Amino acid sequence: MCEAAEGSTTGNRGSSEVSLRTMGSGFRSREASSAPTSGGPGGGVVAPEAPALSRWGSGSPLTRLVRQREFGIIAVGVVLFAVFSLASSGTFDSFQTWGGIGSSAAELGIVSVGVGFLMISGEFDLSVGANFAFAALVMATMVHDGYPPIEGLLVDLGIGIGIGLLNGIVTVFLNIPSFIATLGTYFLWSAVVLIVTGGTTITILPPTPTLLNVLGGFIGDQMRSEILWWLGIALVVGVVLHRTVTGNWIYAIGGKRMAAREAGVAVARTRVLAFVLCGMLAAFAGAVQLAHLGSMSAGYGSAYQLEAIAASVVGGCALTGGRGSMVGIVVGTVILQMLASGLILSGVSPYWYQAVVGIIIIVAVAMHTRIGAVVHGAES
């Protein structure tokens, strides 16, 4: 991971510089605070300064705005929104359309928050799709069989945490690349879910339990509460990522793991923590989708692992780790979901959807790399 980061583009070299800086602040705050992983008050104060420096830099407000790493991808989103609004003769920029986009973005988005967080620490989780279905199916079965829904949700989260913990332990302590380790657990959990359920779809017929309404019921006419859950989770994880010691360590580990270790970062523990968060959020997304659809089956999460990685990459997370932001991950998810609906409403043949997603991924990554190079070039 380290070699890869050093050997690649200017943008990456720049980012390792950021990481070292942020890592340094994390290290300092560790000395200051006795409870480093919990992001104590010392870390909270010291940590934000370093990334803020490198990200904002100097210059006029406009230059500083353009230099924001998320600026490019937000601009792409705004352009796409404008194009789709014009091309769809008023059907795209309606509450009805955005209610639908919001729901699907929320379910993918909660998974993406975890996957993006993990990617910044330099790891992958390909098992999220299987985790999503397995945890939610157990919850669906429990609710269906008359257990209190809150118990179902706790078991769901427990399963997610367990799967994440297993992924983390396999990756960190058996020293297997996470791509391979989680590919393995993906197959494992996909099979387990079929063995346990025999492939049946579990349906929770109305009246819907209150908890499920809280997780995914309608608020207003078009929007579902799952959107709030998604944005709330993104906010909390975003604060952890950008404003705490743990967040700094995530960047440091993803940027330069050896250096981070030498600087005193608790590498193994933080990596496992990232896997656990990712697993828990995938399971929670499953619970939210169960609440939205009222049914769950082994196949429901099938495409999420790749879509979540795509959303994170579009949002600016580097495959090599150490780079990315929560705003980017959220915007990346919205762009992917916006494309699916926008193309249809603009009358473009749906065959183009995957092609456009492919092009957007390449354009976005090229753009992030260029912006990274410009930002850090200007500083040095």
Next chain:
Amino acid sequence: MRRGAGAGNHAWRGRGGGGARLLGVAAVVVALGAWFVGVAAGPALAASAHHTTSKSARHAESPRAKKPKKAKLPKHGKLTYYFVSHGCPTTTFWVNVWNGARDAGKQFGVNVKILKVTTAQCTNVSAVVTLLSTAIAAHPNGIVATVESPTAFSSALKTATHDGIPVVVMNTAPTNTGKPTATNPYLAYIGQDNYTAGVEAGTEAIKLFHLKSGEPVVIVDQEPTNISLTARDKGIEAAMGPAGITTTVVNTSTTVSSGTSVLSAYLTTHKTVKAIMELGPTGAQQAVGALKADNLKGIPIGGFDLSSTVLNYIKRGLVGFTLDQQPYLQGYYSVEELFLRSTVGAAPVTIYTGPAFLTPKNVKKLGKFVTLTGY
């Protein structure tokens, strides 16, 4: 259940209808009409429909209207229908469905926009719900949908009804009979009753393969998450259970090769198996492949749906029978019903396009029709 015709007859039996047989004949006639008469007769076909009230009569009459003349329809702009289904983009069955929908669109001069999930999303119901919501947001003149869950599509279907968009459900409905409910409102269902089809397949297999009490039968399920296949499976078990036949479901895979090796391994370790029931063309390919791999002979295969490969198997006697539900017609009728609803206000009615038995006995007679209708 009344059997409308013998096993050797490619007749269609509607559930719960006196005119079921007439409907079956009409189905064949319309399918042939679609291909022989071609685009030129499209307006004529529609025109003849304009003057008749009985649906069956319309079907029987339309292909005879050979003179291509301008349709006398109420004025309307170019109509647009969205066709939303859970079908995998690469599945032959769905390619036939979409061909039917497209051909109907060409004939009636309407826009048919076919929305599909990506290959990776094939088992992902939420992706289909999103497509349906998007289709509703576009406010088209009508929507064709598949409903794979009793709850997931409920709010989308209610929104469509609220917005006054006519919805016809095809192929997969939330209830066995396809009857709309208050939670899942739509106008009509075009497809088959998969549970009843399963019961009939089970009954036919007992008779045709001379199965006796205590003999084990394998059911090959290539897509365990599909509720249509689960309904077929339950139907087979309901027919075979009382006869004392033991059934085991082997979950294979939507990929032919990997599913074949799973089944092959099962058959090697379970040598007493007396018959194989497959739930679709992919399962048929896996069953034939597994028997070949294990060099097993004399284990009969029966099952569901039709593809050119399955047709070939039946011709060669490798598969004993298949229950056809006519995917092409499901696509075609769905669009036709919406078109009639938009232009003359005809209320869409439920049509059962299957099941119909195809066996080595009638395959010669019916094979060419099957090829003609776009399999």
